[in-house]
Amino acid sequence: xxxxxxxxxxxxxxxxxxxxxxxxxxxxxxxxxxxxxxxxxxxxxxxxxxxxxxxxxxxxxxxxxxxxxxxxxxxxxxxxxxxxxxxxxxxxxxxxxxxxxxxxxxxxxxxxxxxxxxxxxxxxxxxxxxxxxxxxxxxxxxxxxxxxxxxxxxxxxxxxxxxxxxxxxxxxxxxxxxxxxxxxxxxxxxxxxxxxxxxxxxxxxxxxxxxxxxxxxxxxxxxxxxxxxxxxxxxxxxxxxxxxxxxxxxxxxxxxxxxxxxxxxxxxxxxxxxxxxxxxxxxxxx
Ligand SMILES: O=C(O)C(=O)C[C@H](O)C(=O)CO
Ligand SMILES: [Zn+2]
Numbered sequence: 001x002x003x004x005x006x007x008x009x010x011x012x013x014x015x016x017x018x019x020x021x022x023x024x025x026x027x028x029x030x031x032x033x034x035x036x037x038x039x040x041x042x043x044x045x046x047x048x049x050x051x052x053x054x055x056x057x058x059x060x061x062x063x064x065x066x067x068x069x070x071x072x073x074x075x076x077x078x079x080x081x082x083x084x085x086x087x088x089x090x091x092x093x094x095x096x097x098x099x100x101x102x103x104x105x106x107x108x109x110x111x112x113x114x115x116x117x118x119x120x121x122x123x124x125x126x127x128x129x130x131x132x133x134x135x136x137x138x139x140x141x142x143x144x145x146x147x148x149x150x151x152x153x154x155x156x157x158x159x160x161x162x163x164x165x166x167x168x169x170x171x172x173x174x175x176x177x178x179x180x181x182x183x184x185x186x187x188x189x190x191x192x193x194x195x196x197x198x199x200x201x202x203x204x205x206x207x208x209x210x211x212x213x214x215x216x217x218x219x220x221x222x223x224x225x226x227x228x229x230x231x232x233x234x235x236x237x238x239x240x241x242x243x244x245x246x247x248x249x250x251x252x253x254x255x256x257x258x259x260x261x262x263x264x265x266x267x268x269x270x271x272x273x274x275x276x277x278x279x280x281x282x283x284x285x286x
Contacts, residue, residue, distance in 0.1 A: 001063045006041045009250050013233045024228065025237050026244040029214075030081075030122050035112070039063055040246055042210045043184075043268045046073075046127040047244055050112040051120050052084065058110040070107045074130035076175045076187040077101040077123050078264050080216050080242070084121020087111040093138045093148070095121065098189065100139035100174045102182060105130035122242075124214055126266035130183040139174045150180050156188075167198035177272050186267045186274060191217075192260040199263060203254040203285065204277035205231065209269035211253055214244040217262040224257040232286040252280060 007023055015023070029036050029049040035056050037048035046064075050056050060066045066073075077086060079095040086093045088107045095101065103110065114120040138149045145151050152172055156179055161167030173188040174180065186209075190199055215224050218241040228251045229235045237245060239255070247253035249269060 001037045001039050001046070001061045003063065004038060004040045004042075004246060007248065009230050009233070009248075012229065012235070015235070020235055020237055024246045025239065026246070029124070029244060030242050032120060037061070040210075042246065042248055044129050045210065045212060045266070045268050047212050047214075047246070047266075048125050048127070050123040050125070051081065052112045052114045053117040053120055055111050055113040058112070068108045069110065069127070070103060070105055072105065072129055073127045074105050074134070074182055074185055075103040075125050075127040076182070076185050076266060077103070077125045078174065078187070078189060079121050079123055080264075081114075081122030082119035083115040084123065085113045085115070086123065087113070088136055095123070095138065098141060100187070101137065102134070102139065102175050102180045102185075103136045104133040105183070106133045107136060124264060126185060126187060126212060126268070128183070128185050128268040132183055134181040134183070137180055139180060141172055153179055161196065161198070163193065163195055165198070166196050167201055168193040168196040169199060173274060176274055182272070184268045184272065186272050187265070189262060189264050191262045192257070194260050196260055197257045198255070200254040201256070202279060202282055203227070203231070203252040204279050205250060205252055206267075206269075206277050207249050208271050208276065209267040210249045211247040211265055211267045212244055213247065213253060213255070214242070214264040215239050215255070215261055216242050216264070218257070218259075222258045222261065224255040224261060226255045227252060231280040231284060234285065252285075
């Protein structure tokens with residue numbers, strides 16, 4: 001498990017490109033046959049990915065000094081690869097492309113498997129400290145509700161922006177109060193419409209929550225200029241396909257791509273109110 005420490009905005013404004021990337025950018029998360037994890041001191045979020053060629057077992061690791069990974073934690077997963085199965089304490093959950101899961105605190109044995117090792121599942125996950133066990137469920141953006149399966153409500157699919165502003169996109173909220181209960185994790189996916197390139201612009205901060213973005217569905221030669229920093233001290237990080245970026249609570253998190261793309265966002269911290277953001281006026285950003 002890789003460790004990232006927290007940072008002060010007063011220091012970050014002096015960082016070079018290299019240092020910014022070292023502290024906030026997460027590369028090579030998706031490695032065939034491996035589970036990769038990055039532990040951040042910011043709200044103690046763990047960002048990770050499992051790409052099983054043959055089944056992979058999630059283990060706690062020395063760093064969290066737990067008997068098993070979710071002994072004191074909860075986890076949200078979204079599959080961005082081929083069809084796969086997550087087995088939680090003996091129960092199988094089959095995840096198609098862009099289907100997700102919430103796994104509650106106390107779940108002991110977690111295994112990731114792909115239906116076909118040639119086109120493996122790519123399970124992206126965020127995990128945060130938890131204090132209570134909420135039900136483990138499979139989350140589908142579309143479909144019919146059944147036992148152990150939650151379908152994203154229409155009210156949690158929000159269309160924002162316009163082609164004229166180059167920011168036409170759909171926000172699909174997977175894990176949030178009233179749909180999939182969790183202790184602190186809020187998670188979802190935003191898809192840009194063809195021709196739109198801006199996410200989260202007009203931008204915002206939320207001092208009450210930190211956030212991690214994972215950019216994907218980008219060709220190899222495409223990139224997203226991810227903007228971070230205090231609203232009047234912005235910096236950018238050039239991001240490629242399937243790379244993640246840590247956004248401290250004091251930072252904006254917004255991106256402009258060379259073409260449309262998709263990203264997964266995960267937030268943890270003080271509250272779970274998605275709309276509790278502090279908007280930055282377009283005239284104030286520097
Ligand atoms: O495109 C957007 O706008 C987003 O997806 C915003 C993120 O969900 C976010 O930053 C939530 O705080
Ligand atoms: Zn945000």
